[in-house]
Amino acid sequence: MSEAPQTLRAALWMIGAIASFSAMAVAGRAVSFELDTFEIMLYRSLIGLVIVVAVARARGHLGDITRRHMGTHLIRNIAHFSGQNLWFFALTVIPLAQVFALEFTSPIWVLVLSPFVLGERMTRTRVLAALMGFAGILIVARPFGETVGIGVITASLAAICFAITIILTKRLTRSEKITCILFYLTAMQAVFGVLAAGFDGDIALPSPVTAPWLMLIGCAGLLAHFCLTTALSLAPATVVVPIDFVRLPVIALIGWGFYAEALDLWVFAGALLIFAGNYFNIWSETRKKRVVTHAKARQS
Numbered sequence: 001m002s003e004a005p006q007t008l009r010a011a012l013w014m015i016g017a018i019a020s021f022s023a024m025a026v027a028g029r030a031v032s033f034e035l036d037t038f039e040i041m042l043y044r045s046l047i048g049l050v051i052v053v054a055v056a057r058a059r060g061h062l063g064d065i066t067r068r069h070m071g072t073h074l075i076r077n078i079a080h081f082s083g084q085n086l087w088f089f090a091l092t093v094i095p096l097a098q099v100f101a102l103e104f105t106s107p108i109w110v111l112v113l114s115p116f117v118l119g120e121r122m123t124r125t126r127v128l129a130a131l132m133g134f135a136g137i138l139i140v141a142r143p144f145g146e147t148v149g150i151g152v153i154t155a156s157l158a159a160i161c162f163a164i165t166i167i168l169t170k171r172l173t174r175s176e177k178i179t180c181i182l183f184y185l186t187a188m189q190a191v192f193g194v195l196a197a198g199f200d201g202d203i204a205l206p207s208p209v210t211a212p213w214l215m216l217i218g219c220a221g222l223l224a225h226f227c228l229t230t231a232l233s234l235a236p237a238t239v240v241v242p243i244d245f246v247r248l249p250v251i252a253l254i255g256w257g258f259y260a261e262a263l264d265l266w267v268f269a270g271a272l273l274i275f276a277g278n279y280f281n282i283w284s285e286t287r288k289k290r291v292v293t294h295a296k297a298r299q300s
Contacts, residue, residue: 010235013227020224022251025096026089026258027213027220034210037088039203040217041081045223047218049186056179064177065184075170077188084189085196086154094151095261097252097268101271102155107278108133109163117167121215125284132277134141139270156286178229182222218262237282245275 022041031040056062065253090099111130114120172181206214231240248271255261 001200005143006234007239008165010231010240011243014229014240014246017224017227017231018247018250019245020227021247024217024220024224024252025099025251027216028091029096029259031210031213032092035204035214036197037085038193038197038199040088040214041189042086042197042203043206044069044084044218044221045190045193046274047182047215047269049190050220052179052182052186056183057156060147061094061177062180066176066180066276068130072172073184073188076165076172077192079161079164080185081189081192086158086161090155090158094149094155095252095264095267096255097248097261097267098140098152098266098269099155100248100251101274102137102152103159103162104248104271104274104278105133105137105159106162106166107281108274109160110166111281113163113167114192115159118171123234125171125262126281128285129277129281132280133274136272136274136277137272139273140267141270142266155165174198178252181225184231199239211248236286241275241279241282245271260264 024120035043035090053062056064087099087103090102108130111122111133113127137156141156169181194203228244230242231243248268252261252263252268256263
């Protein structure tokens with residue numbers, strides 16, 4: 001199959017990912033007035049667990065679920081559960097565009113943490129990409145001369161937690177199938193949700209108003225990651241990442257249209273710098289792999 005149709009298909013999958021991420025953000029804000037973040041994560045995980053088990057059973061993939069690397073699954077899901085709770089909280093206290101801009105720093109944190117977790121080498125290119133990303137964070141957060149708000153702090157911490165999740169997912173994919181990873185993602189986080197939401201002895205049940213929003217959160221969360229993963233399997237990251245960045249203006253327009261949030265040019269400027277750092281690193285890594293591939297081809 002030629003490269004152009006593959007790229008077009010990847011773009012269509014990315015439209016699905018952008019729509020799903022945006023829908024999850026809107027739904028998360030909609031239910032936040034009735035449920036706390038732990039309860040949101042509880043119901044999201046339960047819905048996701050039902051979907052994962054049903055799909056795995058229908059496709060005959062239940063055998064992919066193993067009990068290897070339970071410790072890695074546990075740490076990964078603690079990080080993801082923490083990050084998702086922080087993300088849902090940030091949605092309620094700062095503009096949607098600012099949350100998404102800070103979320104885009106996750107790949108930068110992956111660069112910083114990978115040498116310690118995966119043993120990957122920190123090259124000059126990666127250092128430069130990380131510095132560009134951190135400069136973008138400062139522009140988005142603008143901590144100079146004023147106190148950094150709790151929303152910026154929680155969104156930034158969410159990005160770090162998501163980075164840890166990405167790194168441990170990368171480690172798990174060396175030996176585990178996606179069905180296994182998604183099963184423990186939803187099952188473990190459902191348990192975490194019950195423990196955290198029930199800590200005060202009171203777990204609020206969904207009302208007729210919040211129930212459809214919770215269904216949307218559960219379905220959109222899984223669909224977003226499936227669309228993103230599929231797009232990356234069809235086209236290189238240098239194609240997919242710029243499309244993913246369209247999430248920012250889309251969510252900014254949603255915030256402006258539905259919640260009267262101002263279109264902050266500084267958020268866009270910082271986000272562009274964060275994107276530039278991410279893209280520069282991806283482009284450099286892709287170029288390096290092509291050079292190595294061509295060199296091996298010549299030798300053979």
